[in-house]
Amino acid sequence: MTVIGVLGAGQLGRMLALAGYPLGLRFVFFDESADAPAGHLADLRSGRWDDASALQAFADEVDVVTYEFENVPVAAASRLAERVPVFPSPRALEVAQDRLKEKQLFRDLGFGTAPFAAVESQDDLDRAVASIGLPAVLKTRTQGYDGKGQRVLRRRDDVLSAFASLGGRPLILEGFVPFRREVSILAARSRTGETAFWPLVENVHRDGILRLSTAPAEGNGGALAEEASALAGRALEALDYVGVLAIELFEHDGKLLANEMAPRVHNSGHWTIEGARTSQFENHLRAVLGLPLGATQATGFAAMVNLIGETPDPAALLEIEGSHLHLYGKPARPGRKLGHVTLVEPTRALLDAALGRVASVVDEPALSR
């Protein structure tokens, strides 16, 4: 029986295992935390990312390694790759976890991005602000997620305080770009080179955290969605990528700007569990095993609402006809993703009506736009 080793054991890992058991796979997770959510349903080895002997023991009990967490140190992934196949490759991981390298890749692939500049010092930052202008956002090049590791610069005063707060690590300054909406494209590439693309997704963030995804996004099937798929396809090839890759983009005036990518299954793809013929989780596993990829068409109109900070009464959510509840088994904490609800309806109007019912249970401003 094939054993999948997964680096990170959060909710993404949990959903990978739930998609993989029906394929007859077994799972071993590696995480710094000994009580991570995937540990409820699979073996979990806990250790530090720099613990060579723990990583070696983990490598020896699995057939292939993948990630559910993009901030795995590249050194850990490279060390594992000496003993067992690792997908996506440590090189793809390295690019995707560095905001500067990913922006450079987007540009190399002929794709627009917000203006950006590398920042290592206060001097770099001053020059970057002079060239890009304010407002702008200063971010750590690595380790940021869900709005962490970033500071918005609105006035000259912010420039010093932001560097004081984030400096000492490699940084990137990104200009603000106006945008009409945020979208994402999810794509998979198998070890065989086969690729697959899900429909375009529209996303609403608040406080840097994804709140709502709907799919297929308006405009799916048109030029915009084709452009997003083409970008994803070029990125997959350029990185010789294996697995699911998510790219977040801004749309403005009918044009797309690439924002960032995640070298893993992604929150904006959770709707695919019920809303697409094959989920991102299943296709990620098929990809890393070199199996044929499953069909990615949407089966209706889907929406995914994150449950953040607190979990509403499950009965109230399950009362909503057609709702699918996903709880991650994590203790509640402000700002923490604790679960999500997915709706799939045959028409956009029915989806809107169902979302209205979710809005009466989940306190989420993104639902009452």
Add this chain to the structure above:
Amino acid sequence: MTVIGVLGAGQLGRMLALAGYPLGLRFVFFDESADAPAGHLADLRSGRWDDASALQAFADEVDVVTYEFENVPVAAASRLAERVPVFPSPRALEVAQDRLKEKQLFRDLGFGTAPFAAVESQDDLDRAVASIGLPAVLKTRTQGYDGKGQRVLRRRDDVLSAFASLGGRPLILEGFVPFRREVSILAARSRTGETAFWPLVENVHRDGILRLSTAPAEGNGGALAEEASALAGRALEALDYVGVLAIELFEHDGKLLANEMAPRVHNSGHWTIEGARTSQFENHLRAVLGLPLGATQATGFAAMVNLIGETPDPAALLEIEGSHLHLYGKPARPGRKLGHVTLVEPTRALLDAALGRVASVVDEPALSR
């Protein structure tokens, strides 16, 4: 976190756990075998059904107990029910696991069955054969499944040899009834009394083992399906039943005869994982927890093909567009259910085409009727 205790840890238990993790549930299984399939993804306690202290320890670590295996001794279920809620109730289990009692229930509920008679002795059998005629089938009243524990009587000679082989246990003789097709109805009843019914399913058995289910069956939505739902509804009420109940029926000349029931999720409901808005596994869990039941409509035209005795190359099955593979993690053995494949298509014609592709990979005569 609510902990579900499940008696039996086969593939049905495994699929219950896969449906329950997204609801934030945890699972502990109890089985005589220490390497049963559900043990790959949840805690498994192994012990004998008559081991009072093992059952007591199991009861103490769970919040509610249910079954995935109907041949759990009623005494074990009753013992557990003294310490923790058990659903369906031991009484429902007792009726459903006894072919005589279930036939009597069907008759009491006003439903047709094949002619039957209780058999305790060779004399009983002779009288029953005289009254019912041949061919007929002699079955153990309890413990039979997948064609085990039964003998077909075609000639007078068979009557002695069948009793010699099965006698000593309570038996039932059932007359053969001609039938056009076999169907099943799956229903759920929550602790709150709420009920839900899936569309009618058509089943093809070979050698006493289910091979193919399609849903919704032809005639779903009509009088026949209504009659089946009405029977299931009356059985749920009569047994004060909680959980999913499956009833298998024969159709002949537009009339239904009730054949048998299973007090658990059922092989003919596996298609509901991808083919219905809520699966039988999720609704079984919702029912035993007293949560609202999920919508049971079909999302298209579904077929489920069992993989029996050997598993074809998974890549060949996954190559079929829209196929969903479910492997149970069991070692291969002749006649053993090792997994299933589900197809869901928007039209019956597309479903037939997809089934044709499965037939080229799975050696199953039922697919080439």
